Amino acid sequence: YLESFSSAxxxxxxxxxxxxxxxxxxxxxxWVDIVPMFGKTKxxxxxxxxxxxxxxxxxxxxxxxxxDPSLGESGGLxxxxxxxxxxxxxxxWTEIVSRPLPEVLSRLQKKIxxxxxxxxxDEFSLPKSNPQLINEQMTA
Numbered sequence: 605y606l607e608s609f610s611s612a613x614x615x616x617x618x619x620x621x622x623x624x625x626x627x628x629x630x631x632x633x634x635w636v637d638i639v640p641m642f643g644k645t646k647x648x649x650x651x652x653x654x655x656x657x658x659x660x661x662x663x664x665x666x667x668x669x670x671x672d673p674s675l676g677e678s679g680g681l682x683x684x685x686x687x688x689x690x691x692x693x694x695x696x697w698t699e700i701v702s703r704p705l706p707e708v709l710s711r712l713q714k715k716i717x718x719x720x721x722x723x724x725x726d727e728f729s730l731p732k733s734n735p736q737l738i739n740e741q742m743t744a
Contacts, residue, residue, distance in 0.1 A: 645690045648676035
């Protein structure tokens with residue numbers, strides 16, 4: 605079932621499916637982590653769930669829930685919008701309607717300051733932790 609589902613959604617893309625688990629609250633629901641792959645383009649890791657009935661037929665699919673937006677090349681977007689973003693085939697409208705307003709405004713601010721900061725919108729990341737600095741702060 606997963607092979608036919610992923611080929612219908614992803615076409616020629618080959619996803620990495622990992623960490624299969626049964627929902628602890630619903631024995632008919634199975635969760636799986638997926639990382640969409642298109643050639644060398646990698647999407648953000650997402651969580652999918654499949655709910656089955658007593659006969660083994662899939663009755664519900666949930667998906668596109670990005671687990672870590674800082675990973676992959678999809679700009680933090682999940683589903684088809686993330687794949688379009690990663691391939692460079694997305695429109696600004698898709699990016700605006702696929703994100704919450706605070707994130708749209710934050711990305712706009714980063715895009716405006718890009719010529720000054722020399723950091724692209726998707727290259728922003730959290731600073732690396734410094735164990736020595738943390739120890740100094742804790743002993744002070």
